[in-house]
Amino acid sequence: MNSKERIAKRVAKEFKPGNIVNLGIGLPTLVANYVPKDMNIFFHGENGVLGIASEVSEEKANPDLINAGGKFIDIIPGAMFFDTSFSFGLIRGGHLDYTVLGALQVDEEGHLANWMIPGKLIPGMGGAMDLVTGAKKVIVAMTHTTKGKPKIVKKCNLPLTSTRRVDLIVTEYAVIEPTDKGLILKEIAPDITVEELKKITDAKLIIPDDLKIMEV
C-alpha cells in the first residue's frame, strides 16, 4: 500500500452510515475505494449530484454525467441531480457531513491553503472555499511533505482557503487534530518515530499521553 492509499484508507474510517461526503479531486477521490458499500454513504459532487457510485469506463460513460473532477461516473440507486445553486446550498448550508480536500499547506491554527501559489500556479478556488467554510467536518488528506518539504507549517504563507479551522489532518505518517491549543498528534504510523515525525513537520505538535498507533 503506497502513501496515498494509506491516507485514503485511514480517512475512510471517519465516516458514519448515511453520511453525505464530498471528496476533492486527486488523492481524496481514492477514499471512496475504502468505504464499504453497505455504509450507504452519499457522495456529493459539487457539479450537481448526490449519490456518486464510481468512475466508469469509456463504454459506460454518459457525456452528460461527470463528477467535479470531470470524470465520467455512475450513480447509486436513490441518487439525485440538481443545479449549482442547490448544490452549493447543500455545501454552504452545513448539510455535508464531511469534505475531504488536498492541501498545499496547513498551519498550527488549522488553517488551510490549497488554491493558489501567487505568480506561479493559479487554478482558482473552484468550490474549495465554500466546502471548507460550510461542511460540518473538514478533513485534509495529503502527503506529509512535498519533495521533502513540510506541508504542515507554523503559519501558511500561501493565500488561505478559509479562516475556518479544519477538523482533521491525515497524512501517511500521522493523524492530527487542530484545536484551539494547537495541533494534537492523535495517531502516528508504525514505521516512524515521534522524533522523526517532528523533523518533517514545521508546526509544533502536541503529543498527548494517549497517542495511538495509526492502523495502516
Added chain:
Amino acid sequence: MNSKERIAKRVAKEFKPGNIVNLGIGLPTLVANYVPKDMNIFFHGENGVLGIASEVSEEKANPDLINAGGKFIDIIPGAMFFDTSFSFGLIRGGHLDYTVLGALQVDEEGHLANWMIPGKLIPGMGGAMDLVTGAKKVIVAMTHTTKGKPKIVKKCNLPLTSTRRVDLIVTEYAVIEPTDKGLILKEIAPDITVEELKKITDAKLIIPDDLKIMEV
C-alpha cells in the same frame, strides 16, 4: 356589463402576445375572461405555476392544484410548476410583464396601499409587496370609489405596499397614468364628464389635450 367587468375588459387590452401576467385576487381575476386564447399569455400564480388556464369545477379539481386565491384551476399546454423561491424569483427579478392588483388607495405619486387598514383589517401583504416592487408594469384595477368615497387620493394614509410608482390605474370611469408630473387622465368613460370625474377623485388629475374616450 357591470363596473368590474368594464374594468377587467379594459385592463386586458394592455397585454401583448406572450406576456407573463400575474392577476391578483378578486377583481383582477376577471381580466383573464377578456384575453383572447391566441394571445398566448402565460398567467402566473405566485403559489407556484406559470400557465394557468382557468378555474375549474369541483369534478375537475385536483386537490394539489390551486391558484394564489386558493381556487382549483386547470393549466394550459406548456405550463410549468415550481417552488415559492423560484416563483418569487420570477416576480422580484423583473420577469413578469404585468401584475394587476386591487387597491384600497392610490395617490398622486402613484403609490399604492392595498394590504392593511391599521387596527381594523390586517390580512397581510402576501405576495403584493414583491409583485408591486418587481413586475415590469403594475396595473391597479379597482372601482373608482368605495361606498362613495374616493380611492384615488392626494396622499395615501394607509400603509404603502411599495414606494414604486404604479404604471396605470384602471377604474370603471377612467384610465389614469401616474407620472412624475402627477396623475394624467388618459381615457374617460363615455358616461361621465370630466367635472363629474373630478368630484369623485381626491387627487389632482392632469387633463391632456388628447384625452380619449374609454372603450367600454
Added chain:
Amino acid sequence: MKIVKAEEAISSVNDGDSLMIGGFLGVGTPETLIDELIKQNKKNLTIICNDTSFENKGIGKLIYNKLARKVITSHIGTNKETQRQYIEKELEVELVPQGTLIERIRAGGVGLGGVLTPTGVGTIVEEGKQVIEIDGKKYLLEKAIRAKVALIKAKRADHVGNLQFALTAINFNPMMGLAADLVIAEVEELVPTGVISPEHVQFPGALVDYVVIGGRSK
C-alpha cells in the same frame, strides 16, 4: 431516514419549539402531522408558514386550538381566528412579504446571513431594519431564518427518503426542509427506490429524518 408513525415523529417536537410548516392555503400542508401536534397538545409553538390557511384546515387548526405563541407569516386574511387572536393580543404575528419570507428561509437553509431585497423599502416593513445601498439602489437586509423542526408534505418518498411533490403542492416545502435541524416529511405513498427518477427527485432523502405516511390530499 426512518419511516415512523406520526405519533413517534411528533414526539420529537417540544413545547416552545419553532416549526416551519409547508403549504399555501392548506395545499401542500402535512395534515396528519398537524392533527398529531393537536393530539399531543404541544404548546407555545412559533410557527413559520406562508399563511394560516382556514380555521378548519392545515395550519388554521393549530391557531384554532391555540398551540401557537407566535406566527411568522405573509398572510392571515383567510383565517378570522388568527386575526382575532392577533388583535386581542393572544397571538404574536410577524407579517413578512411572501418573497422575503421564502428567501429568509432559503438563506437559513443554504448558509447565507440574510437577504438584500428591494421589497419593503420605504414601507413599514423597513422599520428596525438595516438599509443597504448597492450601486445607488436601496435594499433591506432581511435576516436568515431557521427552525428547530420542519414539517413538510410531499406526494411520495422512496426508500431512501427522496421526495417528490405534486403540482402546486410544492410551494415552501423544499426550502423549509433545508432550514431546520429536524426534518419530518409526510407523504401520501412510499415507492421503491428508483421509481422516482434521479432527475425528478426534488428533495434529497439524505436530509430527511422521518417519513410519515399520511392520507391523500383532499
Added chain:
Amino acid sequence: MKIVKAEEAISSVNDGDSLMIGGFLGVGTPETLIDELIKQNKKNLTIICNDTSFENKGIGKLIYNKLARKVITSHIGTNKETQRQYIEKELEVELVPQGTLIERIRAGGVGLGGVLTPTGVGTIVEEGKQVIEIDGKKYLLEKAIRAKVALIKAKRADHVGNLQFALTAINFNPMMGLAADLVIAEVEELVPTGVISPEHVQFPGALVDYVVIGGRSK
C-alpha cells in the same frame, strides 16, 4: 420564443458584450453557439462561467481564439492557455468562489441586490468588499451580477421553449437564464409541447428568446 439557426441567434451578440455561458468542465455547455461566436469573430467579450474548460472544448475555445477581454469564473486550472493569458496580462480574470458565483448570478436573476456569504471572509477574496456582521457572524457582501446575453444548454425544448436539462449538464444553466437580458438556449432536440411534463420543466419557455438546435453531447 423563436427557433432560429445559430447564425441568427449569435448575430444578436455584439463586440464588448457580457455573456453568461453554462457548463461545468464543458458538460452542459452550448458548443454550437460557441463555435458560432468564433465563426462570427466576436471581440472583447466579458465571459461569466464556472470554469474555462479545456483548450479545445467549450469555453476554452473562446479563450484559445482570444474572443475574451475578461473572464469572471471560479476555476481556470484545467486550461493552461487561460493561465498563460492571465499571467501575461492578455486577459483579465476575476476569480470568484463557485458558490458565491452561482449566488451572485441568482441574485441578479431574482432581483436581489447581492449575497451575504461567509465564504471568503478573512481571505484575499474579502479585499475591497463590504463585511457585514449579522448576529455576531461576519459575511461578505458580494454584489449581484447580470449579463447582456445568456448562452445556455439544455437537453430538449418543447414548442413553447420550456427546457429540460440532463443529469449533471444542468449546473449553471437555469440561473444564468434568469440573469441576462437575452436568453439563447441550445438544445439537442425539439419535442412537442406536453412531452415534457409541467412538473419536469426546469426553465420556462416564456423567458427564452431563441432556441437553437445543436448537436448531441459528446
